[in-house]
Amino acid sequence: MAPSSTYRLQITPSFTLFDAAAVLPRLADLGVGAVYVSPLLTSTSGSDHGYDWTDPRSVDPQRGGEQGWRAFRDATRKVGLGIVVDIVPNHMGISKPWENPYWWDVLTHGQCSRYAHWFDIDWSQGPLVTGVLAADATPDDLTLSDDGRELRYYEHRFPVAPGTWSPGDTPRAVHDRQSYLLVPGVEANALLTHRRFFAVSTLAAVRVEDPEVFAATHERILRFVHDDGVIGLRVDHPDGLADPRQYFDTLRDAVGPATWILAEKILEPGETLQPWPIAGTTGYDAMTEVAHAFVDPDAATDITAGYLGRTGDSMSMAQHGVAAKRMVAAELFPAEMTRLISLLDPVDDESTVATLSEIAAQLRVYRTYLPDGMDELAQAIAGAQVSQPRVAETIAALAPRLLDPAEEAAHRFQQFTGAVMAKGVEDTAYYRANRFIALNEVGGNPDRFGSPPGDFHARQRVRAQDLPESMTALSTHDTKRGEDVRARLAVLAELPDALAEFAAALGDALPLSNPSFTEFVAQTLLGTGPIDRTRIHDHLTKAMREAHDGTSWMNPNPDFEDAVHALVDLAYDDAALRLVWDRTQATLRGPARSNSLGHKLVQLTMPGVPDVYQGTEIWDDSLCDPDNRRPVDHAALAALATGLTGTPPVDGTGAAKLWVTRHALRLRHDRPDLFTGYQSVSLLGPAASHCLAFDRGGAVTVATRLPVALAAGGGWRGTAMLLAGRWRDVLTGRHLDGGTIEVARVLDRLPVALLRRVDE
Numbered sequence: 001m002a003p004s005s006t007y008r009l010q011i012t013p014s015f016t017l018f019d020a021a022a023v024l025p026r027l028a029d030l031g032v033g034a035v036y037v038s039p040l041l042t043s044t045s046g047s048d049h050g051y052d053w054t055d056p057r058s059v060d061p062q063r064g065g066e067q068g069w070r071a072f073r074d075a076t077r078k079v080g081l082g083i084v085v086d087i088v089p090n091h092m093g094i095s096k097p098w099e100n101p102y103w104w105d106v107l108t109h110g111q112c113s114r115y116a117h118w119f120d121i122d123w124s125q126g127p128l129v130t131g132v133l134a135a136d137a138t139p140d141d142l143t144l145s146d147d148g149r150e151l152r153y154y155e156h157r158f159p160v161a162p163g164t165w166s167p168g169d170t171p172r173a174v175h176d177r178q179s180y181l182l183v184p185g186v187e188a189n190a191l192l193t194h195r196r197f198f199a200v201s202t203l204a205a206v207r208v209e210d211p212e213v214f215a216a217t218h219e220r221i222l223r224f225v226h227d228d229g230v231i232g233l234r235v236d237h238p239d240g241l242a243d244p245r246q247y248f249d250t251l252r253d254a255v256g257p258a259t260w261i262l263a264e265k266i267l268e269p270g271e272t273l274q275p276w277p278i279a280g281t282t283g284y285d286a287m288t289e290v291a292h293a294f295v296d297p298d299a300a301t302d303i304t305a306g307y308l309g310r311t312g313d314s315m316s317m318a319q320h321g322v323a324a325k326r327m328v329a330a331e332l333f334p335a336e337m338t339r340l341i342s343l344l345d346p347v348d349d350e351s352t353v354a355t356l357s358e359i360a361a362q363l364r365v366y367r368t369y370l371p372d373g374m375d376e377l378a379q380a381i382a383g384a385q386v387s388q389p390r391v392a393e394t395i396a397a398l399a400p401r402l403l404d405p406a407e408e409a410a411h412r413f414q415q416f417t418g419a420v421m422a423k424g425v426e427d428t429a430y431y432r433a434n435r436f437i438a439l440n441e442v443g444g445n446p447d448r449f450g451s452p453p454g455d456f457h458a459r460q461r462v463r464a465q466d467l468p469e470s471m472t473a474l475s476t477h478d479t480k481r482g483e484d485v486r487a488r489l490a491v492l493a494e495l496p497d498a499l500a501e502f503a504a505a506l507g508d509a510l511p512l513s514n515p516s517f518t519e520f521v522a523q524t525l526l527g528t529g530p531i532d533r534t535r536i537h538d539h540l541t542k543a544m545r546e547a548h549d550g551t552s553w554m555n556p557n558p559d560f561e562d563a564v565h566a567l568v569d570l571a572y573d574d575a576a577l578r579l580v581w582d583r584t585q586a587t588l589r590g591p592a593r594s595n596s597l598g599h600k601l602v603q604l605t606m607p608g609v610p611d612v613y614q615g616t617e618i619w620d621d622s623l624c625d626p627d628n629r630r631p632v633d634h635a636a637l638a639a640l641a642t643g644l645t646g647t648p649p650v651d652g653t654g655a656a657k658l659w660v661t662r663h664a665l666r667l668r669h670d671r672p673d674l675f676t677g678y679q680s681v682s683l684l685g686p687a688a689s690h691c692l693a694f695d696r697g698g699a700v701t702v703a704t705r706l707p708v709a710l711a712a713g714g715g716w717r718g719t720a721m722l723l724a725g726r727w728r729d730v731l732t733g734r735h736l737d738g739g740t741i742e743v744a745r746v747l748d749r750l751p752v753a754l755l756r757r758v759d760e
Helices: 017-030 065-079 101-112 171-175 185-191 211-217 219-226 244-255 284-293 297-311 317-331 334-344 349-362 374-387 389-402 408-426 453-466 483-494 496-509 515-528 533-547 558-573 575-605 634-642 655-670 707-712
Strands: 006-009 034-037 041-043 053-059 082-087 091-093 128-133 150-153 156-159 180-184 200-205 232-235 260-263 609-613 691-695 699-704 720-729 735-742 752-757
Touching: 006 017, 017 034, 017 065, 017 634, 017 655, 034 232, 053 065, 053 101, 053 219, 065 082, 082 219, 101 128, 101 156, 128 185, 150 171, 180 185, 185 334, 211 219, 211 244, 219 244, 232 244, 244 260, 284 453, 284 575, 297 483, 297 496, 297 515, 317 334, 317 349, 317 408, 334 349, 334 408, 349 374, 349 389, 349 408, 374 389, 389 408, 453 691, 483 496, 483 515, 483 575, 483 707, 496 515, 496 558, 496 575, 515 533, 515 558, 515 575, 533 558, 558 575, 575 609, 575 655, 575 691, 575 699, 575 707, 575 752, 609 655, 634 655, 655 752, 691 720, 699 720
Parallel strands: 006 034, 006 609, 034 082, 053 091, 082 232, 128 180, 232 260
Antiparallel strands: 041 053, 091 200, 150 156, 691 699, 699 752, 720 735, 720 752
16 A cells, blocks of 8 residues: 655665664654655665665665664654665675675686576676776786685685685686686676676676575565565666566565555656556656646747757757767677677677667667567667668668567567666766756656646646556656756746856856856756855766766766866856856746745645655755765754744745645645545636646645746736635635635745645
């Protein structure tokens, strides 16, 4: 059964389960239905995220261990909160193999290891490859432990198989007798023989399609559900699995029908969730729907023309995505390509590489689920034949095998396309195509520029019918920027001249060789305001290297990077630039806060189960990870909540957002019967398109859209909403008689309202 809402906590070595237990009374007071925690299984020492688990049998000692888990579990029961746990079936951590007993055994015994079948390893390609050595190092640089049981390279340790060492042997000789091969990191990308998570070689894929492996890797997870009362599971990256449908069927059978299961699944525009036995997704699709509802679609022409004039970039996001996918397929995934080629056994490897890369680049979705998705894959194949006529013959020859569900190559190609999409679009194109970065979000649709209220309402009617228990979100640990940064950026659609002035001023002050990245810098600074500049510098380092356009992780360009950082410092320190920045910030401030409150209330009350990411009940100026995983000051949040005795002003404290969040969550928790349907509320008058209003079945949400344009148009004068009955705004306490209700009266204290019917 789904909770009324969730609150995501990142459990880390510095914020353990004991710490989490201490904040639960605050979350219960906030109105949360369940606490939703990051992965808890024992993981690599020092890991702040837990997605690199190393032992599935126990709760991570560095996160509180089993004792911390019991304290946390008991505390949730005391305050009446459910628990939702993030689980990671696709991969486990191997960066410190001595901490992973299963991988250590495989390194020791190779194919004869009793755990060899746990991992997706292509032994036909030779030994296991680990890219741990420096660029100029060789196995001659290894050392042996005194007892001959380990090979060592600085802090790294690797096992020596029994019988492969004798006193007097050189480390190189011992190394050459092992089932693994230690190589420089720069070479490993093309030589790896194990499947991994995306391009992260230290996360080894696990074969959960094997019943024995599923049972062993889910042992503690199933006890979370059956023994500890966990009500929900969030499944990380199911697209990496060999057969997601089989996995979810197995998981559903193991946990029973009552457990709330969600998939971290990115749905592309027009794509629907597969008919898996789950409640829905983790909410990126909902995030996109909310974001577009608060961006003025009429601004597309001006914003696009300004961006084109300043950068010369005329490519759509789709075109950038195809180009970036081609690039990452070739540069980041050569090992995966080698494995596909070995399965296809082609006549010409070069044309096969071009074929596979181009079909992956043309595929519109992350992956297909053969036999489902046959049409999507066929369309991508047809697109590849048009775009790459020189290999059309190879495409035609390989197409039947890629479309055949009985072919192993077809299944591995689906896993390949998901990785290419994630790295090519989310982690590359979204940092290259910078027309309007408010829309460049995980699961987003940046080629569509905003949407009118009618589109939002249509999508919510479908959501209410098809996915009523799917999660909705505004921020996660993986979003590219915090929810209030996006809300502030959305206002720029209504202020194209202000955006143009600041972007042009930056470009004139210090022209970059990549003018599109100047736009990224300008919008980032306008989205955050003058926060600690170290955070901006760190974010831009990651962004420009992810873009692979001027610099990259594999080939950093110090000159380009220094120029970007110098540009940021100019924005902070140069008087003329700072004046433009500050003037624009002053214009943005009020509308941005209005947008933020609208985003939040809509997400908390729309169909689905709303999640509040840690700390986002007040203003959130986070950027991408690790910035959005900074510690949260729960004590300060508790103090702020305690001091709220009446409707607060919409100021810099974030109290108004906390007020809206608390009242919405409490109403959903206490009166779920008011949130069972969906219909739009009729609006009349000149500013009707600036209001987003919907009735969930006794609870009505009203939010301000496009506040700059609204103010310029004379406010709410003459605009009304039609509601029968008598209502009370739970945010202000005001009672309203039904009929024709002036919007100006509803929104005179806050830019949002949450009305509850009181004439039941």
